[in-house]
Amino acid sequence: MVITSDSIYINGLGNISPQKTSDNSSFLKEPVTSVTNRLACIEPNYRDFISPDILRRMGRLIKMGVASSRICLEDSGCSMPDAIITGTGLGCLEDTEKFLGTLVRNKEELLTPTSFIQSTHNTVSAQIALLLKCHNYNFTYVHRGWSFESALTDAMVQIKNGRASTVLAGGMDELTNGSFAITSRLGHWRRKPADTACLFSNPAKGSIAGEGSAFFLVSSAPGPSTYAVLSGLQTFSPKSLNNSLPAILEGFLGEAGMLPGDIDLAVCGMNGDNSSDSMYKELTASLGTSDIAAWKHLSGEYQTSSAFGLWMASMIMKSGYVPEQAVIRGTGERPVKTILIYNHYLGLNHSFILIRKP
Amino acid sequence: MGHRVVITGYGIVSSIGLNAGDVLDSLIGGHSGIGGITRFETIHKGKLPLAEVKLSNKELVDHCGLRSVRNYTRTSLLGIAAAMQAAAMAGYAAGQELRTGLISATTVGGMDRSEDFYPPFLENTSKGRLREVVNHDCGDSTEKIAGFLGIRDFTTTISTACSSSANSLMLGAELIKAGMLDRVIAGGTDAVTRFTLNGFNTLMILDKEGCRPFDGNRAGLTIGEGAAFLVLETEENALKHGKPIYGILSGYGNANDAYHQTASSPEGTGAALAMKKALDMGTLLPADISYINVHGTGTQNNDLSEGVAVQNVFGEKVPPFSSTKSFTGHTLGAAGAIEAVISLLSIQQDAVFPNLRWSTPMKELYIKPVTELIHDASLKHVMSNSFGFGGNNSSLVLSKYIP
Numbered sequence: 001m002v003i004t005s006d007s008i009y010i011n012g013l014g015n016i017s018p019q020k021t022s023d024n025s026s027f028l029k030e031p032v033t034s035v036t037n038r039l040a041c042i043e044p045n046y047r048d049f050i051s052p053d054i055l056r057r058m059g060r061l062i063k064m065g066v067a068s069s070r071i072c073l074e075d076s077g078c079s080m081p082d083a084i085i086t087g088t089g090l091g092c093l094e095d096t097e098k099f100l101g102t103l104v105r106n107k108e109e110l111l112t113p114t115s116f117i118q119s120t121h122n123t124v125s126a127q128i129a130l131l132l133k134c135h136n137y138n139f140t141y142v143h144r145g146w147s148f149e150s151a152l153t154d155a156m157v158q159i160k161n162g163r164a165s166t167v168l169a170g171g172m173d174e175l176t177n178g179s180f181a182i183t184s185r186l187g188h189w190r191r192k193p194a195d196t197a198c199l200f201s202n203p204a205k206g207s208i209a210g211e212g213s214a215f216f217l218v219s220s221a222p223g224p225s226t227y228a229v230l231s232g233l234q235t236f237s238p239k240s241l242n243n244s245l246p247a248i249l250e251g252f253l254g255e256a257g258m259l260p261g262d263i264d265l266a267v268c269g270m271n272g273d274n275s276s277d278s279m280y281k282e283l284t285a286s287l288g289t290s291d292i293a294a295w296k297h298l299s300g301e302y303q304t305s306s307a308f309g310l311w312m313a314s315m316i317m318k319s320g321y322v323p324e325q326a327v328i329r330g331t332g333e334r335p336v337k338t339i340l341i342y343n344h345y346l347g348l349n350h351s352f353i354l355i356r357k358p
Numbered sequence: 359m360g361h362r363v364v365i366t367g368y369g370i371v372s373s374i375g376l377n378a379g380d381v382l383d384s385l386i387g388g389h390s391g392i393g394g395i396t397r398f399e400t401i402h403k404g405k406l407p408l409a410e411v412k413l414s415n416k417e418l419v420d421h422c423g424l425r426s427v428r429n430y431t432r433t434s435l436l437g438i439a440a441a442m443q444a445a446a447m448a449g450y451a452a453g454q455e456l457r458t459g460l461i462s463a464t465t466v467g468g469m470d471r472s473e474d475f476y477p478p479f480l481e482n483t484s485k486g487r488l489r490e491v492v493n494h495d496c497g498d499s500t501e502k503i504a505g506f507l508g509i510r511d512f513t514t515t516i517s518t519a520c521s522s523s524a525n526s527l528m529l530g531a532e533l534i535k536a537g538m539l540d541r542v543i544a545g546g547t548d549a550v551t552r553f554t555l556n557g558f559n560t561l562m563i564l565d566k567e568g569c570r571p572f573d574g575n576r577a578g579l580t581i582g583e584g585a586a587f588l589v590l591e592t593e594e595n596a597l598k599h600g601k602p603i604y605g606i607l608s609g610y611g612n613a614n615d616a617y618h619q620t621a622s623s624p625e626g627t628g629a630a631l632a633m634k635k636a637l638d639m640g641t642l643l644p645a646d647i648s649y650i651n652v653h654g655t656g657t658q659n660n661d662l663s664e665g666v667a668v669q670n671v672f673g674e675k676v677p678p679f680s681s682t683k684s685f686t687g688h689t690l691g692a693a694g695a696i697e698a699v700i701s702l703l704s705i706q707q708d709a710v711f712p713n714l715r716w717s718t719p720m721k722e723l724y725i726k727p728v729t730e731l732i733h734d735a736s737l738k739h740v741m742s743n744s745f746g747f748g749g750n751n752s753s754l755v756l757s758k759y760i761p
Contacts, residue, residue, distance in 0.1 A: 001457065001459065001511045001512040001533075001538050001539060003536075003538060084614075089495060089497075090494075090495055091517070099553070099556075099557065100469075100472065100473070100476055100553060101476070101480055103552065103553065103556050104473075104476050104477050104480055105480065107401065108400060108401045108402070108552065108556050109401065111556055111559075111560045112560060113557070113560040113561050116553075116556075116557035116560055116561075117557075117561075117619055117620055117747065118619075119557075120465070120517075120519050120747045120748065121465070121496065121517035121518075121519075122517060122518040122519055122746070122747070122748045122750060123619070123747075123748060125518075125748065126614070126619060126747070126748025126749060126750065127619070127748075129614040129616045129748070129749065130616050130617070130618070130619065130748075130749065132616070133616050134614060134616055135613050135614050135615070135616050135627065135628060135631055136613065136614065137612050137613070137614075138518070138612065138613075138614040138748070138749075138750055139516065139518060139525060139529070139612070140516065140517055140518050141514055141515065141516060141517075142464075142467075142495070142496035142497060142515050142516070142517040143496070143497040143500060143513070143514045143515040144495060144497035144498075144501075146497070146513070146514060147497075150514040150515075153514070154529060154532075157529075157532050157533060157536050157538070158532070160536050161532055161535055161536050163532075178479075178483070181479075181483040181484075182479075182483075182488070182491055185484070185488060186488060186492070235512065235513075235514075237510075240504075240508075240509075240510045241510055
């Protein structure tokens with residue numbers, strides 16, 4: 001299923017990530033690099049966004065989600081969105097682990113409700129609505145590497161069907177010690193800490209774990225700080241479509257009235273894992289002379305990291321600047337009018353997002 | 359836009375039956391599925407009731423014609439069992455030309471197996487069998503159903519607590535109306551787990567006697583499990599392919615109560631907004647609704663808040679209403695779809711199913727539920743409410759198909 005549009009705009013951004021991204025006036029000016037196999041968010045002072053009495057009870061992902069949504073709304077100038085839609089692979093994992101852990105240790109006795117309540121997957125979107133007193137449409141998607149894309153799909157459909165003019169859409173996931181331990185055993189991460197500054201020049205088995213929360217104000221009309229036109233989206237599995245990546249891309253771009261050669265910059269989700277980065281090579285090889293950029297050495301890998309990818313692409317579109325440390329191929333001199341964001345999660349959940357200059 | 363979205367198939371698995379026919383028999387016979395705990399070991403055994411699906415995981419595997427139980431959580435098995443009925447009824451087959459999507463919903467996902475993984479893992483993070491935890495996430499059950507049915511065009515999962523699968527139906531209808539898909543299999547699935555049982559128990563909202571929705575002496579909900587899926591498509595498509603049409607999804611609305619993370623507002627703000635949105639979309643007046651399948655969990659808070667909202671929306675002419683959670687228990691993420699299927703059965707049978715275990719009116723309300731089966735109800739439009747944590751309120755209107 002391909003969604004296309006000429007009149008859906010990204011009018012605001014808010015991003016909390018392992019980079020210094022919570023201030024929209026600065027775009028990856030001082031990239032944070034380290035030698036590690038897991039990245040944690042650089043969290044802002046939450047008191048700037050949330051009152052202390054509410055803050056005290058909130059789980060970490062809720063804080064990140066609420067704060068990044070606030071940054072986004074302020075950036076866009078929209079104070080009351082017509083819809084709030086989030087995507088999260090695993091939701092408030094820290095609270096889920098806390099409740100499950102206490103349940104096991106205490107043998108089902110002396111449990112308290114707070115972590116159970118917050119473990120519900122729609123807690124972030126609900127808390128945003130509660131703090132805004134927003135009675136509008138409120139949805140949460142929880143589908144692995146398509147969680148954020150599903151939220152964005154719904155945002156586009158709400159606008160296309162005339163149900164909403166402004167949609168606050170975001171993707172968020174948190175990394176915990178427990179989930180890192182499990183995914184390490186599953187072989188998702190580098191065994192030895194890797195230098196994030198040269199992750200792609202040292203391919204090996206596994207990637208770097210990450211986390212983050214990024215929001216977008218998606219609107220039916222441009223605003224004072226419009227970043228891009230959100231012109232296409234597709235979630236797909238090459239295996240179920242029984243088709244090659246370049247052919248699926250051609251079909252996707254065809255629906256948007258474009259050809260692979262029209263892509264000025266491909267922002268790709270390569271993560272340094274030599275067992276699955278070949279898919280990105282297969283796709284970019286079909287793009288000819290497009291420049292290529294990457295983001296996961298900055299954010300780490302997680303279910304909703306494509307939200308970081310779309311954030312980076314939106315910043316590039318507005319500023320006309322491709323941060324040096326994000327460049328994989330090209331001079332960065334080609335004027336950027338069309339960006340394709342291509343991501344896959346564990347080789348299973350693939351997505352294309354297309355943005356254009358307004 | 360402007361196309362009518364019709365229902366060409368449905369499937370249901372619940373404590374009161376493994377298919378629509380059995381569920382209908384239980385509803386007509388007044389047989390509740392609420393009983394003791396048999397599925398897992400818990401300190402609440404013998405003290406708290408549950409509404410369990412009577413088959414073990416192994417039996418569900420056989421029931422679905424699957425090979426091995428190894429890769430399946432209970433949530434995915436229940437989901438497959440319901441989705442395969444819906445798909446068969448609508449004449450779905452993989453590889454057909456119609457662009458088909460799957461939208462599922464769940465709140466616990468694969469928690470039933472994570473609960474087995476966790477005790478050794480807590481002792482030592484290198485312990486615990488990984489195959490018990492790889493299916494933990496909510497997307498897993500949907501991927502399993504999509505794989506079983508051979509869905510290619512679009513797949514996603516919604517989790518908005520107890521309104522989750524009502525919201526699946528909404529997204530499905532919106533995708534069809536936008537012309538993005540021709541057909542959507544939409545619904546939800548949830549298994550009972552120690553996690554949810556203990557979670558709701560900490561909130562002290564589980565009725566030891568079995569839930570008594572809208573009763574003045576109600577003491578909480580009863581957790582149930584199950585799954586249901588509906589096949590949605592445009593009326594044009596259904597007619598073109600000569601498919602039987604079982605009803606119309608004529609209206610729906612989602613609104614947020616924005617009052618409290620778990621409690622509903624005393625005036626039922628979000629609930630009333632959702633019901634009004636659903637009526638408006640169907641260009642219906644409150645008087646057009648012939649029956650409301652209420653959310654009616656049996657908690658003090660929900661039933662009062664929902665009752666006030668219903669009174670506010672419908673005024674003095676509140677249509678007959680009942681909570682079929684008194685039969686199925688509260689199936690959480692599956693409840694919206696399960697009750698949408700029950701609403702369809704109501705429409706087809708022109709029957710209003712009773713609200714079991716009701717004896718005492720709520721002193722705060724002037725309305726009371728239907729407590730005896732009504733056979734000759736002549737139902738045109740049925741409203742189905744589903745409300746969840748986070749103030750997530752959804753309302754659907756299902757209508758009798760009139761060409």
